[in-house]
Amino acid sequence: MDARLFNQKIETTYKQAAQLYKRTKVASPEQRAELLEQSLEELRITLEELHVAEEEILAQNQELAIAQNQIEIERQRYLDLFEFAPDGYIVTDATGKIREANRAAAKLLNVPQQFLVGKPLISYVPYDQRQVFRTQLQKMSQMQQMQEWELTICPRHAVAFDAAVTVSSMYNASGIPMGWRWLIRDITARKQAEATIRTIQLQNLQLQEAAKLRAHFLAIMSHELRSPLNAIVGFSQLLLRQTQSALPHNQENMVSRILSSGRHLLVLIEDILDFSKVEAGKLTLKLEPLNVVDLVIATTEEMHCLAEQKHLELQRSFAIQSSIITNDSVRLRQILLNLLSNAIKFTEVGKVEVRVWELGSDRIAIAVEDTGIGIAPEDLQSIFQPFRQGNQTLTRQHGGTGLGLAITDSLVKMMGGKISVESQLGEGTTFYVELPRQVGQQ
Ligand code: ADP
Numbered sequence: 001m002d003a004r005l006f007n008q009k010i011e012t013t014y015k016q017a018a019q020l021y022k023r024t025k026v027a028s029p030e031q032r033a034e035l036l037e038q039s040l041e042e043l044r045i046t047l048e049e050l051h052v053a054e055e056e057i058l059a060q061n062q063e064l065a066i067a068q069n070q071i072e073i074e075r076q077r078y079l080d081l082f083e084f085a086p087d088g089y090i091v092t093d094a095t096g097k098i099r100e101a102n103r104a105a106a107k108l109l110n111v112p113q114q115f116l117v118g119k120p121l122i123s124y125v126p127y128d129q130r131q132v133f134r135t136q137l138q139k140m141s142q143m144q145q146m147q148e149w150e151l152t153i154c155p156r157h158a159v160a161f162d163a164a165v166t167v168s169s170m171y172n173a174s175g176i177p178m179g180w181r182w183l184i185r186d187i188t189a190r191k192q193a194e195a196t197i198r199t200i201q202l203q204n205l206q207l208q209e210a211a212k213l214r215a216h217f218l219a220i221m222s223h224e225l226r227s228p229l230n231a232i233v234g235f236s237q238l239l240l241r242q243t244q245s246a247l248p249h250n251q252e253n254m255v256s257r258i259l260s261s262g263r264h265l266l267v268l269i270e271d272i273l274d275f276s277k278v279e280a281g282k283l284t285l286k287l288e289p290l291n292v293v294d295l296v297i298a299t300t301e302e303m304h305c306l307a308e309q310k311h312l313e314l315q316r317s318f319a320i321q322s323s324i325i326t327n328d329s330v331r332l333r334q335i336l337l338n339l340l341s342n343a344i345k346f347t348e349v350g351k352v353e354v355r356v357w358e359l360g361s362d363r364i365a366i367a368v369e370d371t372g373i374g375i376a377p378e379d380l381q382s383i384f385q386p387f388r389q390g391n392q393t394l395t396r397q398h399g400g401t402g403l404g405l406a407i408t409d410s411l412v413k414m415m416g417g418k419i420s421v422e423s424q425l426g427e428g429t430t431f432y433v434e435l436p437r438q439v440g441q442q
Pocket of ligand 1 (some may be wrong): 338342346369372374383402404405407429
């Protein structure tokens with residue numbers, strides 16, 4: 001029952017009482033008694049109805065109080081959400097004056113919340129951006145949808161910052177614009193990160209360009225150096241052969257040194273040339289079926305003399321059923337030679353051993369093991385990087401470019417394999433090369 005019905009009932013009771021009064025005035029004494037009885041009965045019924053209605057109203061009042069309480073809790077919840085949101089929330093009227101602002105907004109604008117109310121939001125936009133700001137708002141009022149844009153915000157007595165602003169318009173029940181809701185987020189960190197990424201991308205491009213130029217330069221230089229060196233090596237060889245025992249001993253000695261230095265330089269230049277080719281992605285594999293056992297035997301034979309000079313044992317062992325693989329014989333030989341010459345170079349006593357075995361049906365492994373000086377743990381990480389050399393004093397003593405392992409690593413990768421190293425300082429080093437049996441062109 002609502003209050004209106006309740007009032008109606010009371011009114012009806014009043015009317016009934018008035019009628020009774022009128023009728024009793026003109027009635028005889030017997031009629032009066034009867035009327036009184038009737039009226040008392042009606043009054044009793046009406047009072048009962050009123051009582052019921054009163055109880056209903058009381059119950060409704062209770063429900064209403066509960067609902068109001070619920071609404072208050074919800075209101076407080078939304079207020080807290082607005083108030084404690086991490087981003088700045090601002091409500092302005094249609095002219096852009098601030099009506100409400102949460103804590104984050106006050107913090108962003110560096111103004112206490114209560115002093116923000118009534119201030120035009122545009123006063124926190126730099127002068128040179130205000131025209132754009134107005135135009136943007138103008139546009140938005142016609143579009144009736146949420147808009148996002150970036151602008152600079154100038155807080156009071158603080159440094160300006162980049163902000164991402166999301167704006168939506170508010171309308172009253174008749175569809176008339178009432179104001180704007182603003183979400184303001186400080187994006188300084190994001191902007192800085194973007195700027196850093198741009199700088200890194202630029203530097204990356206410059207580095208790539210520099211790497212290309214370097215590779216190109218190295219290729220040209222190595223080529224230019226190789227031709228005269230070939231002449232030096234060739235002619236000194238010829239001179240030695242032609243003038244055998246005709247030259248005085250010290251001159252023959254000099255020519256021999258020209259020849260060996262020339263050969264050494266040629267090896268270095270070959271390394272540089274190979275490396276620049278790998279870097280420039282210009283190195284291709286000439287794949288063919290080959291016998292890996294034969295190749296290992298031939299390569300170790302080539303190194304035999306060097307090992308013998310240092311009184312090192314050069315051993316090899318094979319645990320392979322089918323020794324035919326598909327690979328580039330020149331490049332595989334180059335890998336083996338690099339590893340073997342290092343092993344001999346860095347070993348003074350003991351032995352160097354090459355082992356070949358099968359890894360399942362489609363891969364093979366080659367290990368080159370020595371009992372030499374070993375590699376320090378801190379050098380192991382960077383050993384395959386170009387121009388990296390371990391112990392500098394020893395390296396100077398042994399020569400080398402620091403390119404051999406970088407080239408070996410690139411070649412193994414081109415073949416679809418992988419290379420790894422295990423070493424103990426003073427105990428020796430083992431390089432493991434794992435390769436597919438059938439190398440495909442990468
Ligand atoms: P290079 O031998 O021309 O200096 P490499 O790339 O072949 O260049 O080798 C890089 C460095 O790795 C060498 O200078 C050396 O310090 C270390 N190294 C390579 N192989 C061995 C090995 N078997 N034993 C000890 N050190 C090695």
